[in-house]
Amino acid sequence: MSNRDIQNTLAVFKREFMAYFNSPVFYVIVVIFLLATNGFTFFFSRLLDSDDVSLATRFFVWHPWIYTVLAPAVGMRLWSEEHRLGTIELLMTMPVSPWQAILGKFLAAAVIWLIGLALTFPIVATVVYLGDPDSGPIISGYVASYLYAMACLAVTSAISAFTRSQVVCFIISVAFCLVIALIGDPGLTQTVVNAVPNGMEFVVRFISYFSFMDHFFEMTKGIFVLRDVLYFVSVIVVALLVTDLGLRSKRA
Amino acid sequence: MIQVKNLIKVFGTKVAVDDVSFSVEKGEVLGFLGPNGAGKSTTMRMVTGYFRPTSGSVSLCGVDMLEEPELAKQRLGYLPENAPLYSDMTVASFLGFCAELRGLHGADRTRAIDRVLDLCFLDSVRNQSVDTLSKGYRHRTCFAQSIIHDPDVLILDEPTDGLDPNQKHEVRGMIKRMGQNKAIIFSTHILEEVEAACSRAIIIDRGKVVADGTPESLKKLVPGANSLDEVFRSITNSDTGAKKAA
Numbered sequence: 001m002s003n004r005d006i007q008n009t010l011a012v013f014k015r016e017f018m019a020y021f022n023s024p025v026f027y028v029i030v031v032i033f034l035l036a037t038n039g040f041t042f043f044f045s046r047l048l049d050s051d052d053v054s055l056a057t058r059f060f061v062w063h064p065w066i067y068t069v070l071a072p073a074v075g076m077r078l079w080s081e082e083h084r085l086g087t088i089e090l091l092m093t094m095p096v097s098p099w100q101a102i103l104g105k106f107l108a109a110a111v112i113w114l115i116g117l118a119l120t121f122p123i124v125a126t127v128v129y130l131g132d133p134d135s136g137p138i139i140s141g142y143v144a145s146y147l148y149a150m151a152c153l154a155v156t157s158a159i160s161a162f163t164r165s166q167v168v169c170f171i172i173s174v175a176f177c178l179v180i181a182l183i184g185d186p187g188l189t190q191t192v193v194n195a196v197p198n199g200m201e202f203v204v205r206f207i208s209y210f211s212f213m214d215h216f217f218e219m220t221k222g223i224f225v226l227r228d229v230l231y232f233v234s235v236i237v238v239a240l241l242v243t244d245l246g247l248r249s250k251r252a
Numbered sequence: 253m254i255q256v257k258n259l260i261k262v263f264g265t266k267v268a269v270d271d272v273s274f275s276v277e278k279g280e281v282l283g284f285l286g287p288n289g290a291g292k293s294t295t296m297r298m299v300t301g302y303f304r305p306t307s308g309s310v311s312l313c314g315v316d317m318l319e320e321p322e323l324a325k326q327r328l329g330y331l332p333e334n335a336p337l338y339s340d341m342t343v344a345s346f347l348g349f350c351a352e353l354r355g356l357h358g359a360d361r362t363r364a365i366d367r368v369l370d371l372c373f374l375d376s377v378r379n380q381s382v383d384t385l386s387k388g389y390r391h392r393t394c395f396a397q398s399i400i401h402d403p404d405v406l407i408l409d410e411p412t413d414g415l416d417p418n419q420k421h422e423v424r425g426m427i428k429r430m431g432q433n434k435a436i437i438f439s440t441h442i443l444e445e446v447e448a449a450c451s452r453a454i455i456i457d458r459g460k461v462v463a464d465g466t467p468e469s470l471k472k473l474v475p476g477a478n479s480l481d482e483v484f485r486s487i488t489n490s491d492t493g494a495k496k497a498a
Contacts, residue, residue: 007352090332090336093300093301094325251303
């Protein structure tokens, strides 16, 4: 990356980042996110009533479902808003390459998420105060959670490149994230495996392998496997490539 | 400074721009005329590198737009149709963002912002949110963005659209002044504007260039025509019926 690349990416990043604070989006989403994570952890999983302080089954387990709805809410404005306002024409006739813009915008949303996730620290403080948890699973849990959010965000970025409507982008992104979460659900996979003819199971298993879930849970268990990290990174890269494709197709 | 050769743009089966060639030299202000849907905006979008031409080439200051888009775009200032702006920013922060993308940082950036705020009479609204501006101010903010880096090539899509008569007069004067050491293309529906500000005009109809010359020479194209208005009507096809001589 040249100096110019970094400056342009940074300029787009700064603008996009500030846009989250200039509108209620950031505050609303962070508040909902914190209410949801804390609510699920304390009231549904009853973290305080149990004897163990493992966060994997009581805290991180909820994250994929929360991200399914909230990551598209953060990401839906990325490109849809540019299309709607017509500012895409301005941005794409500046001496900025599409990649600098795509990265700048994605990083802005990524940092917003990092702030949201960092604000869940009271839960970690709680388990550290009450018990003596291993730090390994907590760290890998957070990495898994953040990667999951980034994958959802990148998918949303890709979809927002194709539409000028934030609502359309939101709904399609939620549907996509939901499907990709559900196909990895062990219960669901088992049901489908039982339903399909003999010998077809490998197809089901193969499809479910593409789910975020499997990779996510492997990591939250504290098994930090490069393979799972690479999986999420490649999902993000592919989604950003599709974003570029979407922007190209809009410019015909 | 602007070289456009055999530009063609096809959308699906519709040919929007059909073999358009022209060039604009430094010190020239080219008026781009044509009925609605003639292909003016599409041509400008290809010249600015927003649309990729189906075929043909564009070069700005000798830099090919298709081969080195980022380099060519550095030489270019562009005011898109309807003057799009980021609605969540203030005028000054918007201009600051554009200045940064143009490679202006630190003191250069501040100086560039102050210069265009002054030039476009935006000082009174510099810290106002773009959302709350009237149409005239929005237009001038976007115009300010296009000249923030003092480009060699300026492309303006309907720069006087939505302005009041005083502002129109001011913008025309500005275009004429800047035209002395830049190459400028601007599109318009208003024919007296062409006579007031342009050194040359092109009339485009159904994607083809149908006339190219100084405003005076265009008037001579149609015998007996007294104004550009009459010339325009007789050489372009009106889509409201009554076809006149092609």
